Amino acid sequence: MIFHKAKGIQIEGKKELCKRHPLADYLNPDSVYIPLVHRNLKLEPQVKVGDLVKIGQVIAQFKTYASFITHASISGEVKSIKKVWHSTGKMVDAIEIENDHKNTLDESIKERKNVNELTREELIDIMRDAGITGMGGAGFPSYIKYQTKENIDTVIINAVECEPYLTCDYQFIIKFPEKLLKGATYMMRAAGADEVVVAYKVYNTKIEEELNKLTEKYPHVKLSPVKDIYPAGWEKYIVEQVTGKTYTSLPAEIGVIVNNSATAIVYADAVEKNIPLISRPISITGEGINDPKTFFAPLGTKVSELIEQCGGYVEGLDPMKANYIAGGPMTGRAIFIDDLVMDDTLGAVIVKPFITWEYPECLGCGRCADVCPVYLTPTEIKKAYERKDVKLLDYLDTKKCMQCGLCSYVCPSHVEITDSVSKGIDLLRKGAK
Amino acid sequence: MARFAGGKAPFLRISDQKGKNTNTIMRDFLIALLPVVLFSWYKNGIQVFLDGNINFFEMLYPLFLIIMGGFLSVVMEGIFFYVTDKKNNNLKSISHKLTTSYAVIPGIILALLLPIYTPIWVLMVATFIATIIGKMLFGGFGHNIFNPALLGYVIVGFTLSGFITDAGGVFNGSEVLIDSYASATPLGIFAQFSNTGEAFSFATLVEPYGNLWNFFIGTIPGGLGETSALAILIGGIWLVARKIIKWYTPVIYIGTVFILSWIIGINVGESGIWFPTYSILTGGVMFAAVFMITEPVTTPTNPLGKVVFALFLGTLTVLFRFVGNLPEGVATSLILMNIFAIPIDTYSGIIRTRGFKKPGLSFASVLFVIFIIIVAYTIIASVNMYTAFLPIINIWQVI
Numbered sequence: 150m151i152f153h154k155a156k157g158i159q160i161e162g163k164k165e166l167c168k169r170h171p172l173a174d175y176l177n178p179d180s181v182y183i184p185l186v187h188r189n190l191k192l193e194p195q196v197k198v199g200d201l202v203k204i205g206q207v208i209a210q211f212k213t214y215a216s217f218i219t220h221a222s223i224s225g226e227v228k229s230i231k232k233v234w235h236s237t238g239k240m241v242d243a244i245e246i247e248n249d250h251k252n253t254l255d256e257s258i259k260e261r262k263n264v265n266e267l268t269r270e271e272l273i274d275i276m277r278d279a280g281i282t283g284m285g286g287a288g289f290p291s292y293i294k295y296q297t298k299e300n301i302d303t304v305i306i307n308a309v310e311c312e313p314y315l316t317c318d319y320q321f322i323i324k325f326p327e328k329l330l331k332g333a334t335y336m337m338r339a340a341g342a343d344e345v346v347v348a349y350k351v352y353n354t355k356i357e358e359e360l361n362k363l364t365e366k367y368p369h370v371k372l373s374p375v376k377d378i379y380p381a382g383w384e385k386y387i388v389e390q391v392t393g394k395t396y397t398s399l400p401a402e403i404g405v406i407v408n409n410s411a412t413a414i415v416y417a418d419a420v421e422k423n424i425p426l427i428s429r430p431i432s433i434t435g436e437g438i439n440d441p442k443t444f445f446a447p448l449g450t451k452v453s454e455l456i457e458q459c460g461g462y463v464e465g466l467d468p469m470k471a472n473y474i475a476g477g478p479m480t481g482r483a484i485f486i487d488d489l490v491m492d493d494t495l496g497a498v499i500v501k502p503f504i505t506w507e508y509p510e511c512l513g514c515g516r517c518a519d520v521c522p523v524y525l526t527p528t529e530i531k532k533a534y535e536r537k538d539v540k541l542l543d544y545l546d547t548k549k550c551m552q553c554g555l556c557s558y559v560c561p562s563h564v565e566i567t568d569s570v571s572k573g574i575d576l577l578r579k580g581a582k
Numbered sequence: 583m584a585r586f587a588g589g590k591a592p593f594l595r596i597s598d599q600k601g602k603n604t605n606t607i608m609r610d611f612l613i614a615l616l617p618v619v620l621f622s623w624y625k626n627g628i629q630v631f632l633d634g635n636i637n638f639f640e641m642l643y644p645l646f647l648i649i650m651g652g653f654l655s656v657v658m659e660g661i662f663f664y665v666t667d668k669k670n671n672n673l674k675s676i677s678h679k680l681t682t683s684y685a686v687i688p689g690i691i692l693a694l695l696l697p698i699y700t701p702i703w704v705l706m707v708a709t710f711i712a713t714i715i716g717k718m719l720f721g722g723f724g725h726n727i728f729n730p731a732l733l734g735y736v737i738v739g740f741t742l743s744g745f746i747t748d749a750g751g752v753f754n755g756s757e758v759l760i761d762s763y764a765s766a767t768p769l770g771i772f773a774q775f776s777n778t779g780e781a782f783s784f785a786t787l788v789e790p791y792g793n794l795w796n797f798f799i800g801t802i803p804g805g806l807g808e809t810s811a812l813a814i815l816i817g818g819i820w821l822v823a824r825k826i827i828k829w830y831t832p833v834i835y836i837g838t839v840f841i842l843s844w845i846i847g848i849n850v851g852e853s854g855i856w857f858p859t860y861s862i863l864t865g866g867v868m869f870a871a872v873f874m875i876t877e878p879v880t881t882p883t884n885p886l887g888k889v890v891f892a893l894f895l896g897t898l899t900v901l902f903r904f905v906g907n908l909p910e911g912v913a914t915s916l917i918l919m920n921i922f923a924i925p926i927d928t929y930s931g932i933i934r935t936r937g938f939k940k941p942g943l944s945f946a947s948v949l950f951v952i953f954i955i956i957v958a959y960t961i962i963a964s965v966n967m968y969t970a971f972l973p974i975i976n977i978w979q980v981i
Contacts, residue, residue, distance in 0.1 A: 160594065313594060453583075468584040468585055468586045468587070469585070469586070469587050470587060471586060471587060472586065472587060472588075472589045472593050473586040474593055478591075478592060478593040478594045479591060479592040479593075479594065480591055480592070481591055481593065482591065483586070483587070483588050483589040483590070483591075483593070484586065485585060485586055485588060486583060486584075486585060486586070487583060487584050487586060488583055499593070500586075501593060503587075503589070503593070503598070504598055506598075506603075507678060507681060507682055508682070509603075509604045509605070509682040509684075509723065509724070510682070510722070510723050510724030510725070511724050512604055512607070512723070512724050512878045512879050513724070513878045513879050513881075513883045514607065514826075514878045514883070515878065515882075515883035515884055515885065515888070517883075518883055518884035518885065518931075518934075519884075519885060523935070524934055524935050525931075525934075525935055526883065526884045526927075526930075526931030526934060526935070528883045528884075528927075529883075529884075529927060529928055529931040530931075541928070544932045544936070544941055545931055545932055545935060546935040546936060549935065552591075554591050554592030555592075557590075557591075557592050557595065558592050558594055558595060558596055559596050560595070560596075560597060561596070561597050561602065561603045561604045561606070561607055562597065562603070562604045562724075563595055563597045563598070563603070565590050567590070567591060567592065568590045568591075
């Protein structure tokens with residue numbers, strides 16, 4: 150289309166905050182809280198209060214039209230089922246497990262011998278039983294992607310991590326480069342594809358170095374650096390950069406599956422040792438944290454414990470003048486109480502003081518429209534939403550929005566325009582029903 | 583456990599950084615107006631003073647008028663805030679509101695549009711119309727439909743122009759002594775020709791004022807700020823360099839006026855390139871192109887809308903100027919297009935996302951058909967009013 154040039158903008162990364170320390174292990178918290186919620190789905194608990202659980206034991210699942218399984222991330226006794234703060238900004242039920250510090254493994258966790266003879270179906274079953282979900286933030290059960298009937302020829306591993314502050318994927322890859330390539334290879338086999346492309350940001354030369362050492366062993370893996378812009382980690386952008394093709398709803402349409410790099414690393418463990426998704430990397434960062442670090446911690450760990458490991462908040466931090474953000478700073482969610490529990494989609498917790506000033510009105514400069522990666526006109530959507538004009542919202546293609554937050558980011562008048570657009574999407578969904 | 587503040591994603595904002603918010607945009611607009619202000623002071627004050635036609639205090643008058651425009655507009659908005667909000671009518675809260683209302687800019691632009699010898703009371707009326715009626719009644723900054731300065735200028739031009747002419751009008755102290763400057767601005771002379779139906783030529787339109795270079799530099803009679811294309815271009819380049827305005831909006835507008843004027847010139851037997859050049863250098867086309875049609879509040883927001891807006895506006899300017907009987911085609915067409923900025927914004931927003939598929943196609947074709955009709959009418963009607971209506975009359979006779 151005319152003047153369709155906008156393809157993201159460069160945002161100050163601030164990733165060096167969290168790169169000072171290597172990935173730190175925090176594997177033995179005193180207790181964990183496994184949320185009984187996943188992507189608005191309520192999970193059925195499979196254990197009772199007082200039960201003794203082992204690492205990797207199934208403790209909750211959801212089985213109707215999709216299957217999703219949660220495992221115990223530490224061994225110990227189930228203490229209670231109580232409400233905790235979840236990264237969706239709500240209080241949800243969670244299973245509290247007290248750690249017995251014995252680290253007993255479930256019987257199912259053992260070396261798999263016939264790794265190279267596994268069929269496609271078996272690999273997908275492993276993915277489902279290990280409860281592997283998209284660890285980039287969406288939390289979509291990965292196996293559903295692989296059950297596609299389309300002919301897949303490329304698997305893209307998304308190691309771009311375009312959001313500022315976040316370094317969990319980067320440090321996870323630096324620590325386990327071989328596991329990444331192994332997991333990617335299994336994913337390729339699970340998809341029936343013949344090529345794996347690892348996409349990373351062009352300035353992350355360390356990822357390139359680490360992976361280049363191994364590419365002789367994995368000749369089917371290709372490296373593909375992408376530009377340092379936001380939102381370069383967006384699925385459509387990566388697919389377009391790597392294959393040159395575009396799609397409308399799912400990348401499988403053009404024979405591509407995109408997975409997060411952390412998912413690939415976890416999947417390597419799942420295939421070889423049958424370890425389910427029980428721990429993930431998480432960045433504790435931001436200007437409000439004394440000594441930002443990235444941890445590798447079991448799911449259900451309290452974030453406040455991790456923040457203590459980082460030396461707590463900086464001195465003189467006024468909580469009412471700071472945001473406690475679950476997720477990246479562009480798409481994350483502000484949490485009111487710092488009593489958050491880690492789950493499989495939470496890649497970072499950012500504590501960041503903010504400033505307020507006299508916000509003027511929207512002046513209609515059109516920067517939001519210039520910068521929109523899907524060529525929407527956010528100001529018009531905002532007006533249509535304020536008039537509750539569902540038809541116009543539909544005409545303006547509001548549901549195309551993927552809430553990258555760039556329109557609010559560039560707004561010189563500090564208008565909450567991303568919020569208006571997402572409310573517009575809600576209204577459109579309600580109106581359509 | 584601590585309780586943290588809420589907020590909405592994204593938590594990073596460019597506007598929180600220093601020098602990247604709306605205040606900066608407005609400051610840059612003011613800086614862009616500086617060359618225009620300085621040139622108009624030079625032309626109407628310093629140069630005339632050096633010629634020995636006015637005294638020292640009269641030399642300061644153009645500057646005084648421009649500053650007065652900005653000052654009056656701020657004062658009027660302050661009074662408006664004082665009167666309408668009884669609860670917070672202390673000085674502190676009013677000055678807070680004024681900092682995010684940016685009243686200075688319409689005031690200064692208004693003063694730049696008016697002729698040099700505008701009586702101060704006329705300026706007061708104009709600023710009242712501009713800031714109170716044109717801006718505050720619509721809901722303040724960001725909600726106005728009309729460009730406030732332009733509304734004040736147009737209404738004063740329609741109603742009080744006699745008082746301005748009596749007080750001295752457009753001619754400064756030196757220009758009033760030159761005999762060849764008949765009794766009007768360059769476009770005024772053109773209007774006389776088109777009223778009587780006589781043929782015009784380079785000798786009658788341009789030569790009384792020297793040559794086209796004088797038009798570019800701006801040493802011709804006219805409103806305070808609108809004469810100098812050079813000073814306006816400097817301001818425009820600053821605005822484009824600071825990424826406040828898009829370069830293509832002024833270029834498309836000027837280009838449309840240029841091409842249509844050329845076609846009209848050929849139609850009436852003046853095929854020289856001087857005629858379209860003369861057309862874009864007079865009557866505030868340049869000033870409007872840089873400072874008015876790029877004004878963010880009253881023009882479309884998205885890039886496609888800006889293009890459509892500039893195309894329509896250029897056509898309407900030519901239509902009003904050469905076919906209709908309004909020498910100041912720019913101001914009237916811009917006021918008209920300010921209203922249509924709202925549907926154009928919506929339409930172009932739809933076309934931008936949907937492309938030429940359904941429903942984008944229908945909106946695109948509506949805009950396209952209207953545009954073609956206006957352009958065709960402008961070109962046909964420029965030859966003769968009667969011939970433009972001839973086909974319509976014929977159809978009527980057939981029926």
